[in-house]
Amino acid sequence: MNTGSLILISAPSGAGKTSLVKSVLDADTEIVVCISHTTRAMRDGERDGENYHFVEDAEFDRMIAAGAFLEYADVFGKRYGSSRQEVDRCRADGKDVILEIDWQGADQVREMLADAVSIFILPPSITELEKRLRGRGQDSADAIQTRLAEAKTDMAQAARYDYLLVNDDFERAQSELLSIIQSTRLRRERQLQGAEVTKLLQ
């Protein structure tokens, strides 16, 4: 069976990760995103099983004890994890699978799966990030300062990633993200799984 690439995508809040990921899913049906589990509260407009699997702390603990997570982390006070079952299900049909996870989760997956490709999305500047966070109108002034401090903590980890992508211009960032993912399909290991190249090399 062909295995798609495992793509780890991290970004500070407000860098536009969710919109970029959604746009590459729309543009290329061979890419899927894996749904994580979280203990944080559901936000307006979110749906259980669509944005996240929303679970209680006790259920998250039970899943950790059962070894159900490929990776999990505490992200600014709430817990998030990618379940093995969900990741296996996503990978089963050979598509390229995106995990939208924080840097701690990305570290854990890299340790286990050396061929995972990691991408960090950066905002064009801290000033622009602040502008975007204010523009969303979701957070109080205090919460925005907290988010900016968190963003700086996250961005300090960017150098661990294979690719750094600056989301200055959305269209360009979308096409760059697609290019990175599509280029992983030409990797030797991927090509050698396919009949066409294997036949050429016989």
Ligand code: 5GP
């Ligand atoms: P949010 O609550 O805004 O949706 O996400 C907050 C942070 O949690 C983001 O940095 C996001 O990438 C991260 N996150 C979401 N799902 C997972 C996951 O399954 N594992 C890890 N380690 N981080 C996650």
